[in-house]
Amino acid sequence: MSYVVTASPHLHSGDSTPRIMWNVVLSLVPVVAAAAWFFGPTALLVVLASVAGALLPERIWGRRSATRDGSAAITGILLALTLPPGIPLWMAFLGGAFGIIFGKLVFGGLGQNVFNPALLGRAFLQAAFPVAITTWPVAGGPWWGLRGDTFAIPFASPQPLDTVTAATPLGLMKFEHKGTPLWDLMLGTTGGSLGETAALVILLCGGYLALRNYLNWRIPASIFLSVAIFSGVLHLLDASRYPGPLFMIFSGGVVLGAVFMATDMVTSPVTHGGCYVFGAGIGLLVVAIRVWGGLAEGVMYAILLMNAVVPSINRITQPRVFGTREAA
Amino acid sequence: MRALLRFRHGVHPPERKERTAALETRRMPYPPEVVLPLRQHAGKPAIPLVKAGDRVERGDKIAAADGYVSVPIHASATGTVAAVGLWPHPDGSYDQAIRIAVEPWSAQAARPRLVPEWRGLSPREIVAAVQEAGVVGLGGAAFPTHVKLSPPKDKRIEALVVNGCECEPYLTTDHRTMADFPDRVLLGVRLMMKCLGVPKALFGIERNKPDAIEAIRRALPGDIDVEVLPLTVKYPQGAEKMLIQALTGREVPSGKLPLDVGVVVQNVASVATIAEVFETGLPLVERIVTVSGNGVRKPANLIVPVGTKLRDLLDACGGLSDDASEIVSGGPMMGVSQRDLETPVSKGTTGILVLTEAEAQRNRTYPCIRCGHCLDACPVFLNPQLLGSLALKARYGEMEPLHLRDCMLCGCCSYVCPSHIPLSQIFAAAKTAIRKAKTTEPAKAPA
Ligand code: SF4
Ligand code: SF4
Numbered sequence: 189m190s191y192v193v194t195a196s197p198h199l200h201s202g203d204s205t206p207r208i209m210w211n212v213v214l215s216l217v218p219v220v221a222a223a224a225w226f227f228g229p230t231a232l233l234v235v236l237a238s239v240a241g242a243l244l245p246e247r248i249w250g251r252r253s254a255t256r257d258g259s260a261a262i263t264g265i266l267l268a269l270t271l272p273p274g275i276p277l278w279m280a281f282l283g284g285a286f287g288i289i290f291g292k293l294v295f296g297g298l299g300q301n302v303f304n305p306a307l308l309g310r311a312f313l314q315a316a317f318p319v320a321i322t323t324w325p326v327a328g329g330p331w332w333g334l335r336g337d338t339f340a341i342p343f344a345s346p347q348p349l350d351t352v353t354a355a356t357p358l359g360l361m362k363f364e365h366k367g368t369p370l371w372d373l374m375l376g377t378t379g380g381s382l383g384e385t386a387a388l389v390i391l392l393c394g395g396y397l398a399l400r401n402y403l404n405w406r407i408p409a410s411i412f413l414s415v416a417i418f419s420g421v422l423h424l425l426d427a428s429r430y431p432g433p434l435f436m437i438f439s440g441g442v443v444l445g446a447v448f449m450a451t452d453m454v455t456s457p458v459t460h461g462g463c464y465v466f467g468a469g470i471g472l473l474v475v476a477i478r479v480w481g482g483l484a485e486g487v488m489y490a491i492l493l494m495n496a497v498v499p500s501i502n503r504i505t506q507p508r509v510f511g512t513r514e515a516a
Numbered sequence: 517m518r519a520l521l522r523f524r525h526g527v528h529p530p531e532r533k534e535r536t537a538a539l540e541t542r543r544m545p546y547p548p549e550v551v552l553p554l555r556q557h558a559g560k561p562a563i564p565l566v567k568a569g570d571r572v573e574r575g576d577k578i579a580a581a582d583g584y585v586s587v588p589i590h591a592s593a594t595g596t597v598a599a600v601g602l603w604p605h606p607d608g609s610y611d612q613a614i615r616i617a618v619e620p621w622s623a624q625a626a627r628p629r630l631v632p633e634w635r636g637l638s639p640r641e642i643v644a645a646v647q648e649a650g651v652v653g654l655g656g657a658a659f660p661t662h663v664k665l666s667p668p669k670d671k672r673i674e675a676l677v678v679n680g681c682e683c684e685p686y687l688t689t690d691h692r693t694m695a696d697f698p699d700r701v702l703l704g705v706r707l708m709m710k711c712l713g714v715p716k717a718l719f720g721i722e723r724n725k726p727d728a729i730e731a732i733r734r735a736l737p738g739d740i741d742v743e744v745l746p747l748t749v750k751y752p753q754g755a756e757k758m759l760i761q762a763l764t765g766r767e768v769p770s771g772k773l774p775l776d777v778g779v780v781v782q783n784v785a786s787v788a789t790i791a792e793v794f795e796t797g798l799p800l801v802e803r804i805v806t807v808s809g810n811g812v813r814k815p816a817n818l819i820v821p822v823g824t825k826l827r828d829l830l831d832a833c834g835g836l837s838d839d840a841s842e843i844v845s846g847g848p849m850m851g852v853s854q855r856d857l858e859t860p861v862s863k864g865t866t867g868i869l870v871l872t873e874a875e876a877q878r879n880r881t882y883p884c885i886r887c888g889h890c891l892d893a894c895p896v897f898l899n900p901q902l903l904g905s906l907a908l909k910a911r912y913g914e915m916e917p918l919h920l921r922d923c924m925l926c927g928c929c930s931y932v933c934p935s936h937i938p939l940s941q942i943f944a945a946a947k948t949a950i951r952k953a954k955t956t957e958p959a960k961a962p963a
Contacts, residue, residue: 192842193608193853195941197927198869198876199529199685203889203934205882257882299883299935404888458888458901507897509919510757511770 205298208402208453209258215393216265216448222386227273231382237277239264241284242305249293259298263287266306266448269383270441270488271313275320283309303495304455307488314488358440358478358485387443394447403451406463411446412437414471422479430479442474445487455495461505462498469494521720522748523758525895527928529685529751529849531724535815536688536808541696543819544832546618550593550823551603551860552578553613557652558659559585564614570597575626575798578614587650587660589614592801592821594622604859606845608852613860616823631797639711646711646790649799650863655679655690655754655783656846658864661790664782665711667775673712674778677763678705678787680721680728681747681754684847687867689804690784692817694721694728697788698735700795704787706740707794712780717742718763724749751849752926756781758895770922785866805861807833811840811870820861827857829868842876844869849927882935890929890939896922900929900939907946912953915946923947 223231242264247255254260264284271280287309295301314321383390397403415436422430437443450456450470457466470490477486555561562579572578572591579589595618603613632645647662667673678701682690694701705717721729723746733744747753747762757768759781766777774781789800801822808815813834820829826843830836844851845865861868890900898919906915920943929939 191840191853191855192876192878193855194842194876194878195938195944196844196846196848196850196852197529197931197940198842198844198848198851198853198871199931200877200879200936201527201529201932201934202877203932204879204936205885205934208885208887208934259885297883299885401889453885453887456886458886458891458899460888460891502902506899506918507891509770509898509922510896511767511772511922512919513767513769 206257209262211400211402212262212397212448213258213265215397216262216269218389218393219269219383219386219444219448220265222389223269223273223382226386227382230273231268233277234271234273234275234280234382235265235268237280238268238271238284238309241281241286242267242288242309243284245285245288245293249289251297254297257298260288260292262452263292263305263309266304266383267309269444269448270306270310270381272321272323272381274323275313279313279317279320283313285309286312299454301454302498303492304449304452306452307449307492307495310488311492381441383444383448384441387438390443390447394451397451403447404453404456404460404463406460407451407456407467408446410464410467411442411450411471411474414468415442415474416471418472418475419479422475436475436478440478440485441487445474445491446470449487450491450494455498457498457501457505459502459505459507461507462501465501465505466494466498469497521745521762522750523753523761523895525893525897525928526750526752526758527893527931528749529931531749532685532808533688533691533724536686536806536817537691537725539688539692539815539817541692541804541817541819544821544824544829546593546622546624546821547824547828548620549598549615549617549825550591550595550821551613551615551825551858552589552592552823553603553605553611553860553862554579554589555605555611556589556658556822556862556864557587558657559583559587559663561612562586562589564600564612566597566600566614568597568599571595572597572616573627574622574624575629575801577799578616581647585660585663587647587652587662588799590650590799590801591616592823593618594624595619604856606852606854606859606862606865608855626796626798629797632794634707634710634794639713642707642711642794645793649790649793651786651789651793651800652863653783654785654789654803654863654866656850656864656866658862661782661786664780665708667712667780671775672778673714673775673780674716675764676705676708676712676714676717677760677774677779677781678717678719678742678784679754679756679759679781680719680725680732680784681759682725682784683722683749683751683753683755684849684851684866685751686808686869687806687847688808688817689806689866691725691728693784693788693804694725695731698731700791701732701784701788702735702737702742703795704789704791705742706737707790708780708782708787709740714780715741718779719744720747720753720759720763721745722747722749722753751928752895752924755895755924755926757924770919800863803861803863803865805829805865806867807870808867809840809844809869810872810875811837811842813837822863823860825858825860826854826868829861830857830870836870837872839872839874840870841873842871844871849931850925879936881937884933884935884937887934889932889934893928893932895926895928896924898923900933900943903946904929904937904939904942907942910949912946912950916950920946920950 246260287305291305291308398405416433419436473490560582598615605611
């Protein structure tokens with residue numbers, strides 16, 4: 189009889205990478221459901237298209253059975269949540285594929301990428317189709333109705349849209365200096381992309397992940413804090429030009445970005461100290477881009493910029509090794 | 517009441533001690549053959565004093581200490597030396613060992629011997645007797661006890677720390693030693709305090725052993741200052757540096773020894789063994805071993821002659837179940853998988869675990885997803901994520917400034933890694949590679 193010989197430890201916590209990933213997917217289900225509630229079946233179609241776009245290249249070029257670890261599905265869902273409900277499905281598909289190919293596979297697949305693949309896909313769509321990605325249909329209307337050019341033919345020249353386009357709270361604020369009631373922001377009854385609108389649902393789902401230690405709460409906490417502080421200071425200086433901290437946090441993609449995008453394990457720091465630095469940096473950039481930049485929204489670029497410096501953040505925030513208190 | 521006594525980080529593996537925790541220690545029958553490796557302790561291997569054909573009695577010295585950091589080895593059973601040669605060693609290699617064919621009908625009574633009366637001995641003489649009895653740290657590391665009991669003159673030792681944590685899952689040998697032999701343990705504490713000349717002993721026991729805490733507290737003599745301190749249940753609470761921090765709040769500096777913060781740590785089983793030496797005159801020839809795991813039919817805490825083969829030990833425990841898949845010597849966190857049932861129990865063997873397929877979770881590995889869980893687990897506050905990625909690229913030189921040396925291979929990082937990366941195994945290999953590079957380089961230089 190022969191026995192298995194393995195290295196110690198011979199016990200394991202039982203956690204696994206696919207389990208973490210599928211838990212994130214699970215926690216995104218209510219967010220997708222909320223999107224479907226606000227924007228009708230179109231929302232689900234956009235999610236499906238984007239997930240399919242993410243899975244396909246992973247299936248073709250990724251590691252064996254890489255699609256089963258759940259990470260590409262997350263990328264697809266997250267990307268969809270940043271898109272406007274009326275976006276043509278082929279664009280959502282293309283965005284997902286771009287995010288996985290150029291955001292993940294070229295770096296060497298799972299765990300090797302520097303940038304959040306979902307945000308990279310979104311950045312690509314924004315650069316390639318600036319009109320489609322900033323066309324926001326109104327929430328409400330007939331629930332079953334399709335919004336926008338859902339079934340547009342790929343690469344056909346975009347027709348002037350015949351849907352009514354609503355402004356997002358951030359657009360209203362930036363370009364028309366109009367506020368939106370906070371309660372609408374929290375509950376999601378405003379214009380915006382799929383996952384931007386239901387802040388409360390996102391916070392609850394994030395709380396679940398944080399409890400299971402699948403999400404480092406320090407990142408969203410420090411993002412919220414830093415957005416609050418910087419926008420609060422500006423608001424105190426000139427309340428008529430700069431919106432207050434609560435509006436800043438609950439409008440646009442801050443909540444979604446802070447809870448689900450910035451916390452992507454692969455592209456965020458491994459040290460706790462690093463998580464605070466990372467979150468603070470994102471918050472600062474979000475406020476700066478929104479206030480001084482030409483864009484109404486800044487979350488995507490803020491996170492991507494901070495992704496780029498994660499290796500340096502990790503380096504300067506190494507924990508103090510046990511027994512080195514006095515040592516230089 | 518003091519604040520919760522604990523260290524930071526670490527993990528909470530399932531304890532799985534319930535199968536043996538309440539079982540009183542019992543003796544196992546003598547096996548037909550015992551095999552005593554010459555290297556059962558940290559330091560130089562012992563030098564054999566016997567040859568094939570020699571008759572030995574239980575307790576006879578059969579190998580002598582080679583220098584100061586070494587201890588002699590004694591026959592653990594009466595019989596005839598069958599051979600001196602290579603034999604499977606618990607660490608997985610083959611090494612020199614003395615095989616003794618045990619006399620089947622022997623009463624295994626030790627020769628009548630002089631039991632030294634410790635009250636009349638000076639600390640120096642006690643320490644010498646401890647070395648002569650072959651006592652080593654029985655918690656697993658097997659460092660010669662007499663060396664730890666004779667700290668250099670320039671170090672001021674303030675307290676003896678007794679390690680009764682037994683933080684490894686499954687194991688219950690220290691637990692049973694404290695619960696079954698509290699007086700012997702406390703005599704050992706007294707002897708050690710005398711050797712070290714310290715006024716105080718701190719006795720750390722994890723809270724999951726209330727009966728052991730109770731037994732020791734009840735047996736406390738009034739004339740020595742021994743403080744029993746219940747500790748938070750967490751792995752690796754029994755690691756020297758973690759234990760010292762939990763009990764005294766002091767951090768042993770990187771690269772230094774407990775001596776440098778004024779304490780000496782001794783494992784409960786070693787403490788009890790010293791007492792036994794002065795109670796019976798018998799050297800270290802047997803020890804308590806926990807045999808457990810779902811793959812063994814009758815788990816037990818057994819008093820086992822050193823050198824008993826795993827085969828005989830497991831037979832004494834009802835044999836293996838049909839789904840037994842892995843045999844581990846030591847605890848599940850740091851123990852070594854055994855490939856051969858001919859391997860003997862050595863002085864440092866705390867337990868023999870037979871794990872079933874279901875218990876020994878083997879999983880597919882994934883690339884590191886930088887979750888940071890390993891950083892949260894490492895009790896030494898290393899960055900296993902970074903160290904692991906460097907090691908996989910064989911960039912060992914960059915690992916040293918990151919304090920690889922301080923890694924104690926406790927396995928907490930591997931335990932939590934969701935990608936199942938065998939981090940502690942990688943670090944053990946890196947340490948070996950670095951050591952090899954260091955020893956071969958100076959040799960090359962003159963050429
Ligand atoms: S094995 Fe080394 S790196 Fe891993 S947790 Fe233990 S001390 Fe830290
Ligand atoms: S626990 Fe494993 S996957 Fe997570 S950071 Fe450490 S090595 Fe990487």
